[in-house]
Amino acid sequence: MAKTNPGRFFEDYSVGQILTHAVPRTISGGERALYHALYPARHALYSSDEFARNCGLPQSPIDDLAAFHVVFGKTVPDVSLNAVANLGYAEGRWLLPVYPGDTLRSESEVIGLKQNSNGKTGVVWVRTRGLNQRDEVVIEYVRWVMVRKSDPNAPAPETVVPELKGAVDAADLVVPKGLDFSRYDFVQSGESHRWDEYKTGEMIDHVDGVTIEEAEHMLATRLWQNTAKVHFDLTFRPEGRLIYGGHVISMARALSFNGLANAQMIVGLNGGAHANPCFAGDTVKAWTEVLDKAETDAPGVGAIRLRLVATKGGEPFALKTEDGKYRPEVLLDLDYWALMPM
Template sequence: MTKTNPGRFFEDYRVGETIRHAVPRTVAEGERALYHALYPQRFALHSSDAFAIDCGLDGAPLDDLIVFHTVFGKTVPDISLNAIANLGYAEGRFLKPVYPGDTLRAESEVIGLKQNSNGRSGVVWVRTTGFDQNEDAVLSYVRWVMVRKGDVDAPAPDTVIPDLEEVLEPEALSVPADLTFAHYDFTLSGERHRASDYAIGEVIDHIDGTTIEEAEHMLATRLWQNTAKVHFDATHRPDGRRLIYGGHIISLARALSFNGLANAQIIAGINGGVHANPCFAGDTVRAWSEVLDSTPVADGICALRLRLVATRGAAGALRGDDGKYLSDVLLDLDYWALMPA
């Protein structure tokens, strides 16, 4: 009897089942230091205890995407070990700040299945929730992933495609209870721009670019304990190339967005996200943002809805005349960020 885990294949999932993922992980200052080493991240609220305390918090919480990556990594052995590609995200809610010393675990509910027409793979939708050591939910999101079939003759399941919100309502966003920007220091944050300084439809070119090295994306994927074969095993793809973990691109683009959006301090929600094209070591990634909406959510606090695009190409370029993503576009992420009104 084998003791190793080959991972789940498409035919192994059932709509309605809940999967509790191993292994809980205590996150600490080490994760913050490595995160800031991997990405050009400079958002003040996640960098400085003193700055965060002036904003009403107990200290600097860990970066929102540290929480996302840690929870995501817990799910990989059960959801995407045999993935062909991670396709998208929706209904992402960051529910509670996570601080060094907190312990995170994850569980996922299968909410949709659809076999592909080739009969060799299918799409699995899951709603994943991350919990801390007090069993408080800190993060919830939906993602869908294309997974290989282990037995191509296995019968196709009934197709169930979940009905997902296109945009989270602002009132559904969680604003930390003690958060205040009443004493916000715009000099220390790095920019003077408030939410009211941004116009809906405005496009911001974040200017800077970063070339992805093989070593750094491998380090990042190991840091998040993401065991998906496409990121590690160069023999897994016919072209012999390791696919860059999509979360690496999200974090890189978010860090690059500091130049122009330095006061978009907290990611409150993810409305949707698509990994439009694969990325490989050697690619140079740039980022641009489009302002989609703006609304007050608390006294002196505004939620800015932003489209964040990671690309190898030019700012503002997204789709071709055929409506499809341009080949240089790597990520199209729609999210809410909290910032001074």
């Protein structure tokens, strides 16, 4: 009867269900400018049309994570409005660059359900796709969340736990059509380090830090049309507005420019955990571990698999405690593939 959206509860999902998410969005240079004001984003391919053309693209795309946030934001009212926890990501791939003028929309398929033993909550797995105005899939990823039941007596659904890959196979990564790093400009990009110079197991401390302000994370979160009230309403969360996990992802990725300026395009999201909540006043820093490397068919283009860790204190490279839990200062543990000149 109420016309406001109460969000979906655990019993409202069924495996195979398609959720068509609302509010398509046309991207402009405004979104790019804001992304670069909100994060210290400097990857040259996303900053300069000239640089992008020199790499074989028609112009500079919107930052990959900005495109991700636009796609993700639309899913919030249907997937995570009543979520207790954002549990993980897997099998994420960027399939097409997004350019100013493109219009994005999102849809998700429910691919798994498992009621928790307490009977009050359950885990929902969705595979989300972002599509452009030509109905081409630009991004896809799996995400799973713990959602409350509205009626604790609602019957448990059949348990379906999807089999998910631990990481996207390098062979499944999609290199944007035309991408060519053979004339890559290592001066204009900001660093001379190429794919060949990074070794599996190498650790990079990105050195820089940013102390987060309330106004900034709210601007960012609204820009992606993610309106979950935990991010905005201090009367709802007097202990502090919870910062959208994607804000931490983008901040850490932008900080990683310092040491990974040539890890230009994000093409795969293997996994990710928001280890601890982030609040205004926290100073976000980042470090990276090189997990893997692979070649691609595109000229001069290598793939590099990176663990990006964001922290709010502590020493670089410290991730977990002796009992295997994330250290309290760790905010994010993200596993992704990027494309880099060889």
